[in-house]
Structure formats: C-alpha cells, structure tokens
Amino acid sequence: MKRTHCPICGGDSVELAFPHPARSMLSDGRILQRSLxxxxxxxxxxxxxxxxISGDEVRAIYDDEYALARWSPKSDAQRARTYRNWIRTESAAPQNILEVGCGSGALLSELLETWPEASGFGLDPALPEAARSGGKIRLMRGFVEQIPQDGRRFDLxxxxNVIEHTAAPEMFLKALRAHLAPDGQIVIICPAAHPPNLELLFFDHLYSLxxxxxxEASTAASLAISKQTAAPRDIGDFQMIILKPSPSAPIVSLATSPASLHAARHDYLDRWARLDQTLLDRVAPGSRLLVFGGGQTAALLRTYAPKTWSLAETIAVDDPSEAWTLGPAVVPYQDVRPRSGSTILIATSPHVQSAIAERLSRDGLRPITWNDLIPC
Known part of the structure; x- marks a missing residue:
C-alpha cells in the first residue's frame, strides 16, 4: 500500500481501499467520475x-448546484431542533452567536427561540435561495474567511458538520478563533471517526477526525478542548468538541490504536467495494427492484452499487416530499404495500435496516438488507 504523510500531524499514513474504482459521491448526492x-x-x-484537495477545489464543490440544505426541509427542521437540544445542554446563554455552515438557518432560528436575547449571524457557501435574514438573524453566503472584519466578537x-469539509482544519479553527470573544466557546460537531461509517464515503468529507x-488541529489554532462527547443516540455517529482560547490542551489518547483504525477503515471500504455484487447475488435474475428509502444512503447505493441500482424502477418512501432526485420514480410507500411478494431493496442507514425489514415483511414484501456486510 502507498504511504503518504498526514497533513494534520505529519505522521506516516497508508492508503485505504477504493469503494469503487472510478466514481465517488458528494454529500448532496452528486456523482463524481473520480475514485475516492x-x-x-x-x-x-x-x-x-x-x-x-486544494482550496479552489473545495470552493468549486459548493456552487449553485450544491443541494444538501434544500433536499429535505422537514428533516432539516427536525435536525435543527435535535442539535439545539444538544447544544443548549453544553452552553450558557450567549449574546452573539455565529454559525458557520448554517445551511437554511434553521438551527439559528431554534437557538434564538431558546435564547431570545441573543442575535445570530449565519454563514454558508451554499446558502439556499429561500434562506433570508430577518429579525435578529443575519444570513450571508460565503466561506469562513469572508466573515466581516468589523470587530464584532461572538461568545458562541x-x-x-463543517470541519470535515475544510481543506485545512487547523486554519479553519484559527479563522473561528479570530472572531471569538475572550470568554466565549466554539462548538464543533462532526462525524465520529470510529467505528468507520457512511461519512467515510463522501468525497467532500476531506477528513475523518x-x-x-x-x-492537534486545535492546539495549532491556540485553542484547547474543554470537553469532548459522543452524540446522543437519536443524532447518530457524531461527536462534539467544545473549544476555548488557550495555548495549552490536555493530553488525549485514542480509544483505538491508529493501526487498528486503519485496518477497520480499509475493511469497511473494501466491503463497500463488494456490495454491488453482494446485492446482485440477492436479487433474482431478471428482477426489477422496488427501493425503500430515497435519501443520502440511497444516493450512496446509486454511486457505489451502480449495477444493482440500474435494476431499480421505483423508490417508495413514507413522505415523497423528502425524497432526493435519484432517477427512479418516487411513490408513497402505501402505494406499494399491495404488491405482496415483491422484492424491495432497503436503502436506509444500516442501523435501522433490521427494524424496517420487519415492517416490510409484515406487509408481505420481500426485503433485501445489507447490514450483515456493512453494519454501520
């Protein structure tokens, strides 16, 4: 395996398996003709x-076509409430809130309902057209270096889900620190690095941290981690770190050795490389597939299991308004329930596939799961 040097710490690194030899996917579902x-x-x-990946390449990803914040408005609102509940348990009432990577601005709105005395400024390079400033919230399209240099400091x-998209995490944290009030704190939420999970498959996830x-990145930015915690179960495979201005930081050790983590990641991506054939072996020859699920995981199947996806003729979801545009026609799940005996591929997170399979089986369908090959 080819060795490289880590841009975070300078240590030796080893390349991982390719989940597909010639294609990969952005987090909004767009397919790139470029291996991961x-x-x-x-x-x-x-x-x-x-x-x-250069800074210019990163900027090019978040053009007018980047659609993650627009795909599922109801889910976006629910996520905002969930993140608000998590953040408010870790933060005192702030006066000035800055959110970098604010998406639609839904979280800022939720936080200002919690802390009505505060004001909020949101920045996002792919700010949706529908997102508007209003009241005590100001929204702006741009990257972190475009935050106005007006002397304003933020205490929160x-x-x-931003730092993993940045070309240089330590430079990103330095830019945030420049806008932090002396007694303020920075809340970073990003995907958990272990065990390996779906986030490893996104091309625009430049880092798993x-x-x-x-x-290492925080210390380089003269910040100290005051707290680090795993996300509540309803949020998923994520972690939170709280940073405060400080030149010193406590010693942190890995729960899993880097060599073991490399082996786990390599195995995880290799399993994705085998997924297409595994699914084809589970589909009867000549079958046309129903698919249950029309979000980000379905988009991953479209990218990394393209032969299987080519058999999909209909996507069934509980709420068609939340489905991504992935090719096959989208119908309400209740419309496919009468098709007793039909094969239906479950295209959701592996964590919930068993429960969904039970539901579909009760309705007389024949579900295909793949969480035995890829458990998370």
Whole structure:
C-alpha cells in the first residue's frame, strides 16, 4: 500500500481501499467520475484524501448546484431542533452567536427561540435561495474567511458538520478563533471517526477526525478542548468538541490504536467495494427492484452499487416530499404495500435496516438488507 504523510500531524499514513474504482459521491448526492482515494494516519488516526484537495477545489464543490440544505426541509427542521437540544445542554446563554455552515438557518432560528436575547449571524457557501435574514438573524453566503472584519466578537461559535469539509482544519479553527470573544466557546460537531461509517464515503468529507487529530488541529489554532462527547443516540455517529482560547490542551489518547483504525477503515471500504455484487447475488435474475428509502444512503447505493441500482424502477418512501432526485420514480410507500411478494431493496442507514425489514415483511414484501456486510 502507498504511504503518504498526514497533513494534520505529519505522521506516516497508508492508503485505504477504493469503494469503487472510478466514481465517488458528494454529500448532496452528486456523482463524481473520480475514485475516492483516502489514507489513514498511523499516528493521529485521521483519514484524509491521499492526493490532497486544494482550496479552489473545495470552493468549486459548493456552487449553485450544491443541494444538501434544500433536499429535505422537514428533516432539516427536525435536525435543527435535535442539535439545539444538544447544544443548549453544553452552553450558557450567549449574546452573539455565529454559525458557520448554517445551511437554511434553521438551527439559528431554534437557538434564538431558546435564547431570545441573543442575535445570530449565519454563514454558508451554499446558502439556499429561500434562506433570508430577518429579525435578529443575519444570513450571508460565503466561506469562513469572508466573515466581516468589523470587530464584532461572538461568545458562541457553532460549526456543525463543517470541519470535515475544510481543506485545512487547523486554519479553519484559527479563522473561528479570530472572531471569538475572550470568554466565549466554539462548538464543533462532526462525524465520529470510529467505528468507520457512511461519512467515510463522501468525497467532500476531506477528513475523518479522531480525538487526537482534533487536539492537534486545535492546539495549532491556540485553542484547547474543554470537553469532548459522543452524540446522543437519536443524532447518530457524531461527536462534539467544545473549544476555548488557550495555548495549552490536555493530553488525549485514542480509544483505538491508529493501526487498528486503519485496518477497520480499509475493511469497511473494501466491503463497500463488494456490495454491488453482494446485492446482485440477492436479487433474482431478471428482477426489477422496488427501493425503500430515497435519501443520502440511497444516493450512496446509486454511486457505489451502480449495477444493482440500474435494476431499480421505483423508490417508495413514507413522505415523497423528502425524497432526493435519484432517477427512479418516487411513490408513497402505501402505494406499494399491495404488491405482496415483491422484492424491495432497503436503502436506509444500516442501523435501522433490521427494524424496517420487519415492517416490510409484515406487509408481505420481500426485503433485501445489507447490514450483515456493512453494519454501520
């Protein structure tokens, strides 16, 4: 395996398996005709693009076509409420809130309902057209370096699912620190690095950050991790770190050795490389497939299991308004329930496939799951 040097800590790294030899996917579902070549550091445990991604390449991803914040408005609102509940348990009432990567602005709205005395400023490079400033919330399209240099300082800075998209995490944290009030805190929420999970498959997830990698990046930005915690179960495979201005930081150790983490990631991506054939073996020859689920996981199947996806003729979901545009026609699930005996591929997170399979089986359908091959 080819070795590279980690951009976080400088340690030796080893390349990971390709989930597909010639294609990959952005987090909003767009397919790239470019393989996903990532490496895993044997020192800090970070995973990253082995070939490197420039700042200009990162900016090009978040053009007018980037649609993640527009795909599922009801789910977006629910996520905002869930994140609000998590954040308010870890933060005192702020006066000025900055959210970098604010999406639609839904979370800022929720936070200002919780803290009505506060004001909020949101920044996102792919700010949806429908997102509007109003009241005590100001929204702006742009990247972190475009935050106005007007001397304003924020006592709460939030970045949810952003740091993993940045070309240089330590520079991103330095930029946030420049806008932090002396007694303020930065709340970073990002995917958990272990065990390997779906986030490893997104091309625009430039990093998967362990506790040690986050410490390295934070220390380089003159920030200290005051708290690190795993997400509540209803949020999923995510982690929160709370940062405060400080030149010193506590020693952090990895729960899993970097070598073991590399092996787990390599195995995980190799399982994705085998998924297409595994699913084809589970489909009767000549079958046309129903698919249950029309979100990000379904988009991953379209990308990394293209032969199986080519058999899909209909996507069934409980709420068609939440479905992504993935090719096959989208219908309400209640419309396919009468098709007793039909084969239906479950295209949801592996965590919930068993429960969904029970539901579909009760309705007389024949579900195909794949959480035995890829459990998370």
């Amino acid at each position: 070549a990532k490496a895993s550091c044997l020192s800090c445990g970070a995973a990253y693009h082995a070939s490197g 800075i939030i970045a949810i 362990t506790s040690v990698a986050l410490r």
